[in-house]
Amino acid sequence: MLTINNLHARVEDTPILKGLNLQIGPGEVHAIMGPNGSGKSTLASVLAGREDYEVTAGSVDFDGTDLLELDASDRAREGLFLAFQYPVEIPGVSNLNFMKAAVNAKREHQGLEPIAAKDFLAMVKEKSALVELDGRLRDRSVNEGFSGGEKKRNEIFQMAMLEPKLAVLDETDSGLDIDALRIVSEGVNAMRNAGRSFLVITHYQRLLDHIVPDFVHVLSDGQIVKSGPKELALELEAKGYDWIKEPVA
Amino acid sequence: MAYDGEDKILEEVTGKAYEFGFTTDIDSDKAPAGLNEDIIRLISAKKNEPEWLLEWRLKAFATWQAMVEPEWPHLQYTKPDFQAISYYAAPKQKKELASLDEVDPELRKTMDKLGISLEEQKRLSGVAVDFVMDSVSVATSFKDKLAELGIIFCSMSEAVQEHPELVQKYLGSVVPVRDNFYAALNSAVFTDGSFCYIPKGVRCPMELSTYFRINESGTGQFERTLVIADESSYVSYLEGCTAPQRDENQLHAAVVELIALDDAEIKYSTVQNWYPGDEQGKGGVFNFVTKRGICHTRSKISWTQVETGSAVTWKYPSCVLKGDDSVGEFYSVAVTNNMQQADTGTKMIHLGKRTRSTIISKGISAGKSQNSYRGLVQIMPNADHARNFSQCDSLLMTDRCGAHTFPYIETKNPTAKVEHEATTSKIGEDQIFYCLQRGIDEEQAISLIVNGYAKDVLNKLPMEFAVEAQKLLAISLEGSVG
Numbered sequence: 001m002l003t004i005n006n007l008h009a010r011v012e013d014t015p016i017l018k019g020l021n022l023q024i025g026p027g028e029v030h031a032i033m034g035p036n037g038s039g040k041s042t043l044a045s046v047l048a049g050r051e052d053y054e055v056t057a058g059s060v061d062f063d064g065t066d067l068l069e070l071d072a073s074d075r076a077r078e079g080l081f082l083a084f085q086y087p088v089e090i091p092g093v094s095n096l097n098f099m100k101a102a103v104n105a106k107r108e109h110q111g112l113e114p115i116a117a118k119d120f121l122a123m124v125k126e127k128s129a130l131v132e133l134d135g136r137l138r139d140r141s142v143n144e145g146f147s148g149g150e151k152k153r154n155e156i157f158q159m160a161m162l163e164p165k166l167a168v169l170d171e172t173d174s175g176l177d178i179d180a181l182r183i184v185s186e187g188v189n190a191m192r193n194a195g196r197s198f199l200v201i202t203h204y205q206r207l208l209d210h211i212v213p214d215f216v217h218v219l220s221d222g223q224i225v226k227s228g229p230k231e232l233a234l235e236l237e238a239k240g241y242d243w244i245k246e247p248v249a
Numbered sequence: 250m251a252y253d254g255e256d257k258i259l260e261e262v263t264g265k266a267y268e269f270g271f272t273t274d275i276d277s278d279k280a281p282a283g284l285n286e287d288i289i290r291l292i293s294a295k296k297n298e299p300e301w302l303l304e305w306r307l308k309a310f311a312t313w314q315a316m317v318e319p320e321w322p323h324l325q326y327t328k329p330d331f332q333a334i335s336y337y338a339a340p341k342q343k344k345e346l347a348s349l350d351e352v353d354p355e356l357r358k359t360m361d362k363l364g365i366s367l368e369e370q371k372r373l374s375g376v377a378v379d380f381v382m383d384s385v386s387v388a389t390s391f392k393d394k395l396a397e398l399g400i401i402f403c404s405m406s407e408a409v410q411e412h413p414e415l416v417q418k419y420l421g422s423v424v425p426v427r428d429n430f431y432a433a434l435n436s437a438v439f440t441d442g443s444f445c446y447i448p449k450g451v452r453c454p455m456e457l458s459t460y461f462r463i464n465e466s467g468t469g470q471f472e473r474t475l476v477i478a479d480e481s482s483y484v485s486y487l488e489g490c491t492a493p494q495r496d497e498n499q500l501h502a503a504v505v506e507l508i509a510l511d512d513a514e515i516k517y518s519t520v521q522n523w524y525p526g527d528e529q530g531k532g533g534v535f536n537f538v539t540k541r542g543i544c545h546t547r548s549k550i551s552w553t554q555v556e557t558g559s560a561v562t563w564k565y566p567s568c569v570l571k572g573d574d575s576v577g578e579f580y581s582v583a584v585t586n587n588m589q590q591a592d593t594g595t596k597m598i599h600l601g602k603r604t605r606s607t608i609i610s611k612g613i614s615a616g617k618s619q620n621s622y623r624g625l626v627q628i629m630p631n632a633d634h635a636r637n638f639s640q641c642d643s644l645l646m647t648d649r650c651g652a653h654t655f656p657y658i659e660t661k662n663p664t665a666k667v668e669h670e671a672t673t674s675k676i677g678e679d680q681i682f683y684c685l686q687r688g689i690d691e692e693q694a695i696s697l698i699v700n701g702y703a704k705d706v707l708n709k710l711p712m713e714f715a716v717e718a719q720k721l722l723a724i725s726l727e728g729s730v731g
Binding site for chain 2: 049051071072076081082084088090091093098099101102105
């Protein structure tokens with residue numbers, strides 16, 4: 001699904017990713033952990049195609065296409081979804097209109113007609129139930145006046161609406177209380193299937209109690225320095241990151 | 250912002266010819282360029298006007314000659330040469346038309362291009378259209394239906410002939426001849442416009458709509474509109490504009506007067522899309538408009554405007570809240586792009602007790618344009634417990650454009666309550682990226698964000714107009730982020 005090979009990226013003159021390698025197969029859930037400043041969110045932004053990040057070397061293959069050749073909106077239409085760490089507010093634009101524009105952009109890309117109003121509403125009803133997003137939030141402006149937890153639930157709702165091939169969750173657990181964490185995780189788990197992959201970026205083990213990964217990777221100073229099964233996350237939780245940083249060589 | 254496609258998009262948009270930039274080839278009956286008493290006599294004679302109106306025009310002309318063009322707006326432009334303008338042009342078609350089939354085919358074609366053919370208007374939207382081609386109204390529909398209710402909706406020329414008592418009573422009663430330079434000029438030379446009277450207690454069952462169109466090269470357009478809502482009546486009036494592309498500047502100096510008698514309500518909505526000039530600012534319409542309404546006891550006037558066109562806009566739709574408990578509202582979206590300049594806003598003059606006014610102004614500046622809000626809230630000594638709320642927001646699309654706010658507040662009554670809020674923001678890269686990441690392309694993202702920003706105003710427009718206005722905002726701002 002996703003093959004990252006020797007990826008280097010920088011912001012202005014500061015190199016952040018320094019030769020990152022990662023392979024994610026269809027249906028797999030990979031977790032990336034690491035200390036602050038290790039490059040976790042940069043990886044998410046580079047994959048999504050944010051312009052402030054310059055890729056200086058390496059390649060990313062996304063389901064047979066060269067991801068780095070596509071602009072941000074084409075990456076999304078090809079099935080890459082980023083759940084933002086800090087979802088953006090768009091005053092005056094209703095959540096539903098926003099989603100309709102997004103769903104239709106993807107359908108157009110696939111050569112399909114715009115979705116019928118009836119089908120769209122049925123879809124909204126089904127998908128919003130996944131994350132217990134009530135009608136009040138659906139009808140409001142995108143993320144405007146939402147609590148931290150509501151914003152994250154809205155991200156997962158959008159993900160469910162767009163049915164991506166690969167979902168990148170960028171610190172989706174940050175700012176969530178325990179109930180919201182459960183709701184968001186259940187929403188993600190309900191979407192797991194053999195054809196859909198996840199890259200879960202997190203600082204803490206607790207999210208991985210709910211969204212159980214197939215693989216855990218540790219990112220440090222722009223490289224993946226250790227990979228392992230889900231138990232690795234527990235080990236990190238117990239020992240911290242320092243024991244990993246040292247034996248890099 | 251460094252989206253790769255940006256330069257390309259900008260180029261495409263700025264290279265794109267103005268969509269409605271075409272002219273209609275109809276023979277005109279046209280006066281020679283220049284302005285003097287003889288020209289005014291000619292206009293008056295051509296229109297077969299009564300003596301009092303000619304006198305009124307001549308007085309206005311004398312007043313205008315003693316006035317100077319205002320210098321205070323935040324605008325820079327080459328002042329029009331008033332002697333180079335022809336002040337009268339009428340399509341040759343003179344006889345009364347019984348049906349649309351009698352309309353000049355060329356004219357019909359123009360209307361079709363604008364997407365506002367009368368039959369379509371009739372069939373689809375139930376809107377009565379008084380279509381102004383240059384200075385003479387050529388077709389008026391739905392008149393019979395309105396006539397049953399006693400509603401008069403016709404051209405100003407016709408009103409002068411058919412309802413001289415109403416015209417004489419109200420013409421210049423809200424915007425006096427000497428109000429300002431352009432209003433004085435308009436009073437001297439206006440050739441046509443729309444007239445509307447709603448009788449006591451009548452609720453006008455349809456939106457009344459006038460499409461203005463400037464057609465004749467070098468002809469100034471001096472529209473005169475008068476809307477009178479008698480006691481306890483209601484009317485919603487729509488005004489929309491497009492204009493053909495021109496090399497020289499086209500002067501437009503309209504006057505609109507609204508009279509809301511006791512317990513009446515007038516909603517006046519405008520979508521203005523005149524040719525704004527090219528990306529260097531060449532050509533484009535000069536729009537110097539005086540719009541004002543007077544509210545009697547418990548009456549209400551709402552101005553809603555979406556301004557996207559014109560090279561230079563000078564416009565302050567205002568309310569004089571004369572009667573106790575009367576209400577004035579002003580909702581505005583003003584977009585400027587490329588080299589456009591707009592100095593627009595409102596005046597709310599509170600005279601009566603417990604009068605209330607609301608001002609919501611949303612400025613959007615792109616390119617190298619300059620966009621100014623200028624507003625006056627004036628609470629006079631007798632206006633006990635008057636209230637005003639003003640909100641003036643500016644959205645910047647680039648770092649080369651300008652947004653300015655000139656709010657004036659004068660309160661002469663200690664019981665008044667006046668609130669003013671203002672914000673300025675730049676369109677967010679984060680917002681655009683968020684849209685892109687959901688698969689929405691940049692053009693559509695901007696359209697969504699801008700329409701969201703202007704939503705409070707767009708919501709005030711009648712439905713069909715709101716849709717049109719949203720499209721217009723998107724078109725006006727294509728590729729303008731930077």
